[in-house]
Amino acid sequence: MSVKSGLRPIRLALWALVALALIGLAWVQVISPRLQALSDGGMANLGRGDYRLVTGDGQPFTQDSLKGQPTAVFFGFTHCPDVCPTTLGDISGWQEDLARAGKTLRVFLVTVDPERDSPEVMRDYVSWVPGVQGVSGSPEEIAKALKAFRVYARKAALEGGDYTMDHSAMVLLFDRDGRYSGLIGYQEDADRVRASLERLVAG
């Protein structure tokens, strides 16, 4: 019996362990961080897409509309009895606070219900809050925007052929370069909101 051939299985096992160790190291140091960056990159791309919508004033609303100044975007519809007026009321308060510091926040309300909410309807719907523009467009373009902003929206039937829309209720924030900069949850604590907005308009 030769010593070399007796050790062969052990050597193979040891080399296998080394291979595993190298793979593990590669994962931790290289592969996993790249995957992480890809998913973060997803959030950093929030709002980017080839959607073409229209504001209540007849101006185009595209991914480039997020650039130039700090912007907030949220999604709703005019048959919304509760969340949308409440959010608009909250925004009205934020605008007052920011105005005292000489700042403005540009806000867009994009409809999730293009079948009923034309750009003109949206224009009227937001006319009572300063700095807010309504946005609408064709159902196809709205669908593209929903995807770009990762917003959930779904028709839910009501009696008599009527329907309501389930939809995400948060306000998305974008810095002056049009980059996603965080969100404000529905009815979030006022102090936290103030801090988020101050950071946004300062940065």
Added chain:
Amino acid sequence: MRTIFLATLAALALHVPDVWAQAHSGHAGAIPMPVMLGDLVISRGYGRATPPHAPVGTGYLSIQNQGRVPDRLLGAESPAAGRVEIHRMAMRDGVMRMRPLPKGIEIPAGATVDLRPGGAHLMLMALKAPLVEGARLPVKLRFERAGRIEVQLAVGPLDATGGHE
């Protein structure tokens, strides 16, 4: 002397139409809150002014059941809307959903049920005209046991969240 007397009478007479109008403002029969109906105390009723072009509006109120038997708010009507339904909001994972409650809302014995923003509300559909802050909104409520009553909701601002007696 007589001239002054007549002048005063005339001045007072000019105000009669105002007083008359104030006493009879709002829908005939609509009772301002708080209101008792059987074992129920209905209070803090208010509506929200509607944004321009909003086809729906909301009403909120509190119902206290002072009795020992549960009751149920089955439905409502209002001259301000084509129809009124009872709906409930539910927020989960950042998504807001609204669902009708076709069977209405139970008012358990000894409990108070608040219809308020973020929860249940009277959904006024097919609004006939915008709801304006400061106006009175008549609503007929229909309860399973206590019966029917017409009440007045005070219309507050578009994002109103509190009622008053």
